[in-house]
Amino acid sequence: MAPYFVTGKAMKITIINGNPSNAGGGFDAFLERTAGVLRSPDWGGHLVREIKLRELNIKPCVGCFGCWFKTPGLCVHKDDSAVTSKAVVNSDFVIHASPMIMGFTSALMRRAAEKVIADLLPYFHIIKGEVRHKWRYGSRAPAMGVLLGKEDDSDEEDLDIVREVYRQLALETQTELRFVLDSNSSVHQVANAINAD
């Protein structure tokens, strides 16, 4: 496949890897190949950082709202959620990557996802006719894409459900969901989806 992107500004891309275990190795290897292509000069020469959630200690959100009202923007619980937040808010593009388990992204992925609340402001706003919280770090969160590792029984309906949830999450952070692809896609297809503007 030819690169869609020939010249342009290199982006800071963060891959959040929510694979709970590298047993089998296929999914992590796919992400490494994706990162490799995105870093290559022909495909944008992007600055790519991968964060393996399983190597971090991210505690579940307990719904205390401390990150809004006690230590604005910071989780009050001592864990590594600042690592993902720092990477995300300073990126141009974020890839949420997870194998599907029981038809959804992993619980590990959810743990990072639910911490997004610290990166939002508490106030209610009506944006495009819908009640939302505003992104704390400017007018919009980085654009996002989702990479899924399919299960044996995954079908279009499963992928579409994840797509719908992430579309909501993108709207919630005033950004766009650029793609939902699975690891049977070619890494070049992923790169093109990111580079297409």
Added chain:
Amino acid sequence: MRLTLINGSPRRGRSNTEFLFKLFLEGFESIEGNSSEIHYIYSKDWPERGVEVFSAAECVLLGFPLYADAMPSKVMALFESLKPLCGREGNPDILFQVQSGFPEAFHSRPVERYLARLAGKLGCRHIGTLIKGGGEGIQVMPEKFTRTLFENFRALGRCLGESGELDRALLKEVAGPERISLVGRMKLRIFVAPPVNRHFNAVLKKNGVFDQRFTRPHQA
């Protein structure tokens, strides 16, 4: 019927999820012979213990608050642990309850779609999902705003207790509006958002961090 309620809120017993459970149970247990038990996913021995609780149940009501547009992480961890039970003979019937602080029900629809799919994967008879938007303040709102909602939750509990089903019209009613009309949005903007936002500011001031409310601690 014995109903096994599984509370997927980190706030456990003081959660809105629990509050709605209790209303539902008032109706459910008003039918003779019905009984219930409540378990909490945010407990030390969960989600592991969830497999045992789920396997032994006749009918499960699993409730949780909407977190980042879907289920909280420990609820997903429970779903992961249930994988070995997919298609097992004798899995319980299941219904769900999703409550969110957003006034519109549409925020909860994608996860509702997932839950129906999950029930299918497990081979559970899926009874339905109770969606409740605007659920954050229900425990402190004046009674006149919540009377109908509370009655409807009791009625849904009674309905399950009597027939093993949920009344679709009542489900629609408790969910509230899917989207808010233009007039509704104007009212929200004028009458709801300002006092709520003022309350937020008061809390920020009380905690001595009002001037940091827009801070961006992770900006490079």
